[in-house]
Amino acid sequence: MLGIDKLNLSSLAKQLMGKKKLYWISFIIGVVSGIAALILKNLIHFIGERLVGYFVISSGNYWFLAFPLIGILITVLIIRYLVKDDLSHGVSKILAAISLNKGKIKPHNSFSSMITSSFTIGFGGSVGAEAPVVLTGASIGSNLARFFKLDQAEIMLMIGCGATGAIAGIFKAPIAGVVFTLEVLMLDLTMASLVPLLISGITSAVIAYYFMGDAVLFKFSVIHTFEAVQIPYYILAGVFAGFLSLYFTRVAMSVEKKMKSIKKQSVRLIYGGIALGVLIFLFPPLWGEGYSSINKVFNDMGHNLLDNSLFYDFGDNPWFFASFLMALLLVKVVAMAITTASGGIGGIFAPTLFVGAVGGYFLAYTLNLVFGLHLPLDNFALAGMGAMMAGVMHAPLLGIFLTAELTGGYELLFPLIIAALAAYITIMRFEPHSIYTKRLAEDGKLVTHNKDRAVLHFMEVGELIETDLKIIDPEATLGDLVKSISKSKRDLFPVVDHNGMLKGMVKMNDIRNLIFKQELYDKIHVKDLMYMPEYYISPKDSMHVVAEKFETSGRFNLAVIDQGKYIGFISRAKVFSIYRNTVRTFSYD
Incomplete structure (x- = not known):
């Protein structure tokens, strides 16, 4: 009894030491990802201020035509001659690494996306810095986990810690960072794994507060309190954001596809850079992340969106202003897609927030203009921002909590929830996958959002092959087969x-009535008794294919054949056993 108690205490001590190690690593990830977010935001601000800080707000500025092309050119040159790897679509790359590469992210992603995106966005590229810094954080988590030789489940958890730290650092929003990891990356994490995520998130946020002060990214003051009579309009705002999210997703992928059809990178760069410059020249709010425009919308300065544009003098015309807002909604996603397809590096986070805020503002402004209502423009801009995130990313909780944390608008949590849910329900009717997962889903490579597929993905066909079956020659006699049967523990030959x-x-069952008839031992040959299996497996097949063949065939054993050559067999029992062990491994507690 004493021995059992000692064994249990030893096991408990090992578990505690293991968790303590994870806590320290998650803390380190939080520190590093927080510093990465800090560096990226300051780089973007420094470059942008040096380029446009002197522009005259009352007229168009022709430098808008050139700066985006220059920024993308610098980015492309860095990637081609220094990085030499694809850096586009940061969050999608994380999902691909989880789905296809067991969470292994290349070490250069710990800094390369951060450097290249600072030039893309600093020179006016109409994308966000969040996806690059999330990829940076995830890469830091992945590589630190492998450096400390953590197991597969812990590597996934550390990737989540990196992503959490990145979001928390760039937005000073630790809860939103955790929600992003759980809702967007969809890692199969348990309640116990929330502790490392929270450690990374709060550590990164504290670093951001320490170096950047306690000011929130968006200055939002609740001037107009929520009124129940406005609920139908918030539902309408959510539905509008849902359809806007559908437009955002479809147009982004369509524009990128058309741009990628231009095979020559230099031509794509020139066409895209010029087109982006023209769009920003006509609509200056498209410049960069667009957070300054969101602040204007939140602080009753919506008409200042016409600053630096050719249309500055038309700001007093309400119908023209409404048309300008509508145009912004339609072209923002085009500018975003052109930026990334031309070779720029950035994400959809900031464009989504921009379209949401301007969309909510536009809807309330238009309803007030047409029907003489008095809807609070700032509140609807806030609700639109949360609803747009819920629609584009299929993440209603992220839309609610990130918007509330960013703006300090917790007093408007109720309309945020209404609008986010309405947007999510609307887009799910038309688009089952978020913009992050759509490409992987179309290629059948998305496993993070399907737990069964995820477990099968981390199983290897090679580890399931059994080779202890007795092999027999087709020219052997029944007597030879009986001798093999006497030495085998299996009923398959x-x-x-x-x-x-x-x-x-x-199969043993097929010849059971013959094995005791000794007079037939030399008369019947194995080739007269055998049959060719209808179903078999290639060693190159995925475990998903193996599982499907077991299900459709109803067999308990399947032969593994490589170009006709016998390799071994896989049994249903062993697949089930390894499946259960894999589930247990990934159920971190």
């Missing part, structure tokens, strides 16, 4: 020729 080619198989 592969028939293999001298070249190693599988010719068929013999």
